Amino acid sequence: MSDDLAAALSVVGARWALLIVEQLLDGPQRYGDLQRELGVPTNILATRLRELEEAGVLRRLPLRHNTRAYALTDRGLALREAIVALGRWGEDQGKDHDQAQNQDPS
Amino acid sequence: MSDDLAAALSVVGARWALLIVEQLLDGPQRYGDLQRELGVPTNILATRLRELEEAGVLRRLPLRHNTRAYALTDRGLALREAIVALGRWGEDQGKDHDQAQNQDPS
């Protein structure tokens, strides 16, 4: 079964996961930054970060004392293309989403 | 707000949504086909198809009597790139995803 998409979604398909990765594409960030930027509930954020770390998408880098940063691994960075592609698609989606279904103007 | 990704995910971010679209990239298919190919619960499938239709991603084409097919619209087809990108990423994901940080195997 070549269902690579299902494999991908089992890692980054959960809610907020891709948004977290997108945010980290701009560089490593701390927990509180992600929280404030994305507006993600704190327990969900903690859960996702754990999952994504275990999946090898990101890793914790300890900073000073009780602060640390989350940074994408190579595998995480490899999501950029997919995220950009989805983002582009989302652009057009935002325009008008009234049922403008034109496929064959007769 | 350049959060196009969030806009995209609000449409195709729900569980099974992208898999349904992927399946339809191979051409129009019927309800039962999607169900059997993907193994998606029937009530979820019905819900997603309704949502995706309302979002202009796909449309119903009536076939004979009480059968119909689901086909992607142009907007739905435009998801191909994103799906391919995610699929490619998922390929590599499949290799080994043990959370072995740096455990020397030998």
Place this chain on the structure above:
DNA sequence: ACGCCGCACTTGTTTTTTGCAAGTATCCGC
């Protein structure tokens, strides 16, 4: 004509996921 089957769904009900609010632990500066 009538029952039966396949197709495309609904309609309960349970389980899982998400969200919200509040609390805990640790360190740092004062």
Place this chain on the structure above:
DNA sequence: GCGGATACTTGCAAAAAACAAGTGCGGCGT
């Protein structure tokens, strides 16, 4: 040693998903 910042837990309610069974409709065989 107190207050505030940072990084999370924990408890509980709401929402979504999965499971199981049922409905309506049309065609087909008999």
